Amino acid sequence: xxxxxxxxxxxxxxxxxxxxxxxxxxxxENIGIAFNESEALEIFEGNGFKVNGNIVFFVExxxxxxxxxxxxxxxxxxxxxxxxxxxxxxxxxxxxxxxAPFICSSSGEKKPATMEDYDNICKLVQTSKFVDMxxxxxxxxxxxxxxxxxxxxxxxxxxxxxxxxxxxxxSRQAARDSIEMAAILFGGKERLKEMPVMVSLINxxxxxxxxxxxxxxIIELARYRQPLVIANMVMAGASGPVRxxxxxxxxxxxxxxxxxxxxxxxxxxxxxxxxxxxPTNMKNIAASVxxxxxxxxxxxxxxxxxxxxxxxxxGGSLTDALVPDGQAMAEGxxxxxxxxxxxxxxILHACxxxxxxxxxxxxxxxxDEELCGMIRRMLTPVEITDETIDVESIKAVGIGGNYLMEPxxxxxxxxxxxxxxxxxxxxxxxxxxxxxxxxxxxxxxLLLRRLNTYRKPDIDPAIEADLTExxxxxxxxxxxx
Amino acid sequence: xxxxxxxxxxxxxxxxxxxxxxxxxxxxENIGIAFNESEALEIFEGNGFKVNGNIVFFVExxxxxxxxxxxxxxxxxxxxxxxxxxxxxxxxxxxxxxxAPFICSSSGEKKPATMEDYDNICKLVQTSKFVDMxxxxxxxxxxxxxxxxxxxxxxxxxxxxxxxxxxxxxSRQAARDSIEMAAILFGGKERLKEMPVMVSLINxxxxxxxxxxxxxxIIELARYRQPLVIANMVMAGASGPVRxxxxxxxxxxxxxxxxxxxxxxxxxxxxxxxxxxxPTNMKNIAASVxxxxxxxxxxxxxxxxxxxxxxxxxGGSLTDALVPDGQAMAEGxxxxxxxxxxxxxxILHACxxxxxxxxxxxxxxxxDEELCGMIRRMLTPVEITDETIDVESIKAVGIGGNYLMEPxxxxxxxxxxxxxxxxxxxxxxxxxxxxxxxxxxxxxxLLLRRLNTYRKPDIDPAIEADLTExxxxxxxxxxxx
Numbered sequence: 001x002x003x004x005x006x007x008x009x010x011x012x013x014x015x016x017x018x019x020x021x022x023x024x025x026x027x028x029e030n031i032g033i034a035f036n037e038s039e040a041l042e043i044f045e046g047n048g049f050k051v052n053g054n055i056v057f058f059v060e061x062x063x064x065x066x067x068x069x070x071x072x073x074x075x076x077x078x079x080x081x082x083x084x085x086x087x088x089x090x091x092x093x094x095x096x097x098x099x100a101p102f103i104c105s106s107s108g109e110k111k112p113a114t115m116e117d118y119d120n121i122c123k124l125v126q127t128s129k130f131v132d133m134x135x136x137x138x139x140x141x142x143x144x145x146x147x148x149x150x151x152x153x154x155x156x157x158x159x160x161x162x163x164x165x166x167x168x169x170x171s172r173q174a175a176r177d178s179i180e181m182a183a184i185l186f187g188g189k190e191r192l193k194e195m196p197v198m199v200s201l202i203n204x205x206x207x208x209x210x211x212x213x214x215x216x217x218i219i220e221l222a223r224y225r226q227p228l229v230i231a232n233m234v235m236a237g238a239s240g241p242v243r244x245x246x247x248x249x250x251x252x253x254x255x256x257x258x259x260x261x262x263x264x265x266x267x268x269x270x271x272x273x274x275x276x277x278x279p280t281n282m283k284n285i286a287a288s289v290x291x292x293x294x295x296x297x298x299x300x301x302x303x304x305x306x307x308x309x310x311x312x313x314x315g316g317s318l319t320d321a322l323v324p325d326g327q328a329m330a331e332g333x334x335x336x337x338x339x340x341x342x343x344x345x346x347i348l349h350a351c352x353x354x355x356x357x358x359x360x361x362x363x364x365x366x367x368d369e370e371l372c373g374m375i376r377r378m379l380t381p382v383e384i385t386d387e388t389i390d391v392e393s394i395k396a397v398g399i400g401g402n403y404l405m406e407p408x409x410x411x412x413x414x415x416x417x418x419x420x421x422x423x424x425x426x427x428x429x430x431x432x433x434x435x436x437x438x439x440x441x442x443x444x445x446l447l448l449r450r451l452n453t454y455r456k457p458d459i460d461p462a463i464e465a466d467l468t469e470x471x472x473x474x475x476x477x478x479x480x481x
Numbered sequence: 482x483x484x485x486x487x488x489x490x491x492x493x494x495x496x497x498x499x500x501x502x503x504x505x506x507x508x509x510e511n512i513g514i515a516f517n518e519s520e521a522l523e524i525f526e527g528n529g530f531k532v533n534g535n536i537v538f539f540v541e542x543x544x545x546x547x548x549x550x551x552x553x554x555x556x557x558x559x560x561x562x563x564x565x566x567x568x569x570x571x572x573x574x575x576x577x578x579x580x581a582p583f584i585c586s587s588s589g590e591k592k593p594a595t596m597e598d599y600d601n602i603c604k605l606v607q608t609s610k611f612v613d614m615x616x617x618x619x620x621x622x623x624x625x626x627x628x629x630x631x632x633x634x635x636x637x638x639x640x641x642x643x644x645x646x647x648x649x650x651x652s653r654q655a656a657r658d659s660i661e662m663a664a665i666l667f668g669g670k671e672r673l674k675e676m677p678v679m680v681s682l683i684n685x686x687x688x689x690x691x692x693x694x695x696x697x698x699i700i701e702l703a704r705y706r707q708p709l710v711i712a713n714m715v716m717a718g719a720s721g722p723v724r725x726x727x728x729x730x731x732x733x734x735x736x737x738x739x740x741x742x743x744x745x746x747x748x749x750x751x752x753x754x755x756x757x758x759x760p761t762n763m764k765n766i767a768a769s770v771x772x773x774x775x776x777x778x779x780x781x782x783x784x785x786x787x788x789x790x791x792x793x794x795x796g797g798s799l800t801d802a803l804v805p806d807g808q809a810m811a812e813g814x815x816x817x818x819x820x821x822x823x824x825x826x827x828i829l830h831a832c833x834x835x836x837x838x839x840x841x842x843x844x845x846x847x848x849d850e851e852l853c854g855m856i857r858r859m860l861t862p863v864e865i866t867d868e869t870i871d872v873e874s875i876k877a878v879g880i881g882g883n884y885l886m887e888p889x890x891x892x893x894x895x896x897x898x899x900x901x902x903x904x905x906x907x908x909x910x911x912x913x914x915x916x917x918x919x920x921x922x923x924x925x926x927l928l929l930r931r932l933n934t935y936r937k938p939d940i941d942p943a944i945e946a947d948l949t950e951x952x953x954x955x956x957x958x959x960x961x962x
Contacts, residue, residue, distance in 0.1 A: 006784055006824045007488045008860045016865040023870045034880045108917035208880040242890040243897055245869035279898045281906045292859040292899050303487055320906050326810035326848045327904045327920035333814045343487045358909055367807045378773040379489045384497040388726035389504045399515045399689040409723040416724055417760040418773050423808045425762045425769055425801050428839055436589035439808035
């Protein structure tokens with residue numbers, strides 16, 4: 001028995017990671033990646049890459065050169081400096097869900113999401129002990145014009161919450177405006193180049209393509225060295241190989257290509273290696289995001305990211321369930337805990353996601369939030385010293401004794417044990433006398449309390465006025481065009 | 482960044498494990514362990530141990546000598562040889578819940594459990610793809626006389642299911658009768674000495690005691706070298722130190738003492754090192770079994786067991802929730818997945834446990850069963866070879882292509898992806914048209930199907946008659962006394 005390795009999750013051998021890397025290089029050299037964006041093609045050509053139409057070919061030297069300028073660890077500055085975060089190596093962050101078109105109720109109804117829903121989630125992030133960053137597109141609001149919704153969302157992100165946030169990659173213009181708004185907030189565009197203030201999400205179009213919006217957003221954001229998650233969601237058996245080994249090679253090739261464009265456009269831009277690839281449910285050709293293979297891929301992604309010395313994004317509390325029931329949390333916690341334990345750094349969809357990304361459930365958001373707190377506690381090392389073991393106290397209590405009233409117990413129990421806000425720890429009689437509530441009912445109560453006690457964080461009124469002016473002007477321009 | 486270690490769960494350094502071991506030895510040498518059983522005291526005295534009243538003192542040499550005869554891996558023979566299992570090193574088993582006095586409904590009612598409930602769980606184990614062993618005391622039946630209930634349970638275990646099962650440690654007599662019944666089933670008592678056929682659960686009485694029943698059961702079962710889980714459930718801050726470091730030292734001392742008695746009574750008896758220790762909820766002085774500290778202890782137990790080259794039992798799908806809701810499965814899957822991933826071998830309470838051991842919920846049993854299947858799939862290594870990566874197929878599909886109708890997809894999807902029996906993978910419209918069911922409602926449907934399709938496994942009628950005769954006679958004797 002090997003005493004050193006106690007992890008039953010597969011640890012890939014160096015030779016296995018090399019094999020995946022070589023397969024990805026074969027794909028990049030011989031099939032190439034389509035970039036449907038003219039400036040991206042110009043950048044690649046200008047740097048001596050072989051380009052054929054919209055297809056770019058990469059050799060290993062190109063990838064290694066790009067990796068030379070990617071940091072393995074960086075800081076994201078928040079407008080409230082106490083809430084800045086670190087990403088990479090030992091530091092990871094939990095981030096809300098991204099892109100849900102619907103709000104799902106706990107009884108299973110869905111309705112299109114609104115800006116009010118969006119704002120409520122910003123308020124939950126602001127009041128959260130465990131969610132470290134505000135996201136972007138927690139939900140897709142239906143009650144604002146779609147072409148300028150990103151402006152409303154970015155404005156809410158910045159005004160309602162003083163934690164670091166995510167930028168928009170809805171279009172190249174949205175990425176540009178994310179930079180403009182960050183510049184208003186942080187003292188000018190030139191300062192941004194030396195100071196990551198937001199993280200933006202890039203997704204490749206599998207297999208082996210980048211859309212115009214995504215390639216354009218990489219260029220805009222990398223020019224100001226703002227961190228990018230370069231990610232994909234390859235569906236095994238549909239947009240990628242059915243076998244996980246092949247899927248990893250394809251997924252890896254796409255991410256390396258996007259990472260390379262980011263370094264050409266802005267050397268030193270922090271890149272987070274990401275994926276939420278998963279199997280395809282062959283009964284309805286849908287993504288099975290809550291499957292055990294998704295957890296395998298999450299762990300493999302963390303290992304591949306480490307192979308390239310990049311921080312990693314992998315799955316959050318992902319589920320295929322349509323209500324926040326036992327399935328939702330069995331799938332969600334399996335994937336969330338696997339990702340974090342395996343070493344992922346940017347945990348998107350940590351809170352609230354339902355039904356393979358179809359919707360956001362606010363009660364599940366709070367259930368997931370408690371899970372995030374539990375996982376962070378679980379991964380905090382126990383200090384093993386003669387002082388913490390304290391055999392003398394064990395001798396003092398002796399055989400058959402009781403530790404309840406010991407001074408050591410009173411001194412340490414508040415710091416030694418996780419204090420939960422939501423989960424029921426009552427005995428059956430007390431709980432049934434109070435109405436036999438399920439966790440989503442407790443969460444609905446907590447949701448009201450959290451929203452009622454929310455207080456808008458302070459912001460320099462001049463900055464708020466400038467942001468308001470910017471958003472108003474940009475919306476007017478968009479209407480005219 | 483260390484490329485080799487990718488596990489954020491604490492891996493104790495050798496020096497930290499040594500420090501816990503030394504503290505445990507200090508406890509064993511200087512406080513000792515109370516054994517409230519006269520033959521146990523005689524065995525210790527006869528082997529030269531220092532005994533003072535009912536307190537036994539141990540030195541390190543005693544522990545190391547006992548460890549010399551404990552196997553790190555063993556096989557449990559089932560009466561259907563195809564269903565025998567291996568325990569230790571790379572092999573682990575999922576086992577049902579143990580000791581629940583109530584049956585909890587999915588809406589939160591509880592009622593005392595009956596033999597019908599007990600038998601239903603044996604039938605679920607028999608028809609399970611993922612639960613490897615039948616347990617003992619899945620529930621505590623209220624409708625049979627308590628002093629002979631173990632006989633009814635053992636009989637059901639053996640007759641209704643042909644997988645390996647657990648013996649009884651309800652009393653020394655119950656342990657003796659477990660041996661008698663196994664002897665009827667497997668061809669005589671002498672044969673048992675070379676052939677583990679059941680696993681029995683021993684619990685110390687924390688802090689630092691063994692009850693008469695448990696010490697007696699160790700002696701009876703070890704004489705026939707039947708495997709023992711030597712375990713405890715120390716409540717941090719109540720029956721043990723509040724700090725986890727001290728709790729580990731106390732817990733370890735108790736287990737080592739029980740292991741030593743087993744080796745003195747029957748050298749070579751397989752011992753599984755076990756714990757489900759957890760914090761005490763200071764609001765109601767109850768065990769908080771679904772807490773993140775319970776997951777930390779589960780992982781630490783697996784590492785301590787490995788330090789002593791023993792197989793490990795740690796937590797299953799444990800929860801403090803009183804309904805099979807999102808909390809139940811968030812807590813349950815966090816602890817179950819942590820235990821298995823960290824290297825535990827005998828996963829008791831894998832299925833069905835509710836509300837800090839207060840009850841068994843049959844719908845949760847099935848939800849947990851699916852989770853067990855997912856975890857086993859998740860921990861199955863992906864083969865990384867040029868053949869499984871198959872770059873040629875990726876080239877054939879090319880940029881923007883579709884893998885759905887590829888021959889490789891059709892060939893592999895059934896074996897590459899986990900096939901779920903229970904969890905909902907439908908789209909929102911289909912699901913809501915069918916009644917917007919929650920997972921516990923799907924589980925209630927599956928429960929009926931499983932019980933309806935159950936078929937009693939074949940057994941030699943002469944053996945069944947002998948077992949019936951034994952149980953009937955023993956019950957008569959118990960009535961007379």
